[in-house]
Amino acid sequence: LYLKQGNQAAAINSFKKAKYVKPENFRPYVNLAGVYERRSDHEFAMEELKTAIILNPNYKEGIMRVANMSLETKKYQQALEYYSRLLGDATYNDKAIIGLANTYYQWSEKDRTKIEKAKNVYQDIIDIDSKNKDALYGNMMIAIAEKNDHEVNKYYKYIKENIAKKSIDEKFIGANLQLADYMLATHRY
Numbered sequence: 001l002y003l004k005q006g007n008q009a010a011a012i013n014s015f016k017k018a019k020y021v022k023p024e025n026f027r028p029y030v031n032l033a034g035v036y037e038r039r040s041d042h043e044f045a046m047e048e049l050k051t052a053i054i055l056n057p058n059y060k061e062g063i064m065r066v067a068n069m070s071l072e073t074k075k076y077q078q079a080l081e082y083y084s085r086l087l088g089d090a091t092y093n094d095k096a097i098i099g100l101a102n103t104y105y106q107w108s109e110k111d112r113t114k115i116e117k118a119k120n121v122y123q124d125i126i127d128i129d130s131k132n133k134d135a136l137y138g139n140m141m142i143a144i145a146e147k148n149d150h151e152v153n154k155y156y157k158y159i160k161e162n163i164a165k166k167s168i169d170e171k172f173i174g175a176n177l178q179l180a181d182y183m184l185a186t187h188r189y
Contacts, residue, residue: 012035015032016028026052026053026055029052037065046070049062049066063092064099066078067085067096071103083097084096098135101121123139136155136158140155
């Protein structure tokens with residue numbers, strides 16, 4: 001009720017009271033995490049979700065939320081841990097694999113072995129689904145970062161073809177702009 005009224009402070013107090021009344025119930029922790037998440041208080045949100053997951057280990061959505069927030073807050077080791085917990089899950093496996101690859105990619109800015117892991121995970125996804133846009137986008141971003149002309153050109157052609165077919169999403173349109181910037185900066189093609 002408090003959330004619908006826009007009173008986040010009262011909602012937080014209400015959910016905290018509910019935690020103390022029934023500490024074994026994971027829902028107040030989930031609800032409290034949601035309020036914190038809306039307020040961009042990711043640290044508090046993750047702590048509440050971790051408790052909810054302890055109380056209900058089958059709460060896969062909570063595991064995914066912790067993984068995503070960990071990646072967003074650059075807690076890469078924690079992101080890897082939580083994404084890994086979802087591997088093999090019927091609902092979250094694909095998102096977890098992409099999350100792992102994205103984590104390796106973002107973490108790789110200072111560590112060459114992690115960028116290689118990201119490339120391998122993206123390639124494994126592409127081997128399974130050759131049109132997986134998240135994996136193609138990730139590989140293209142690595143190719144741009146590495147200034148790998150052959151790979152950049154391959155993804156450039158793919159993007160151009162799909163823009164022409166109007167079968168491309170916003171992420172790829174943004175990627176196309178980055179790719180065009182790269183091409184112009186290096187005076188190629």
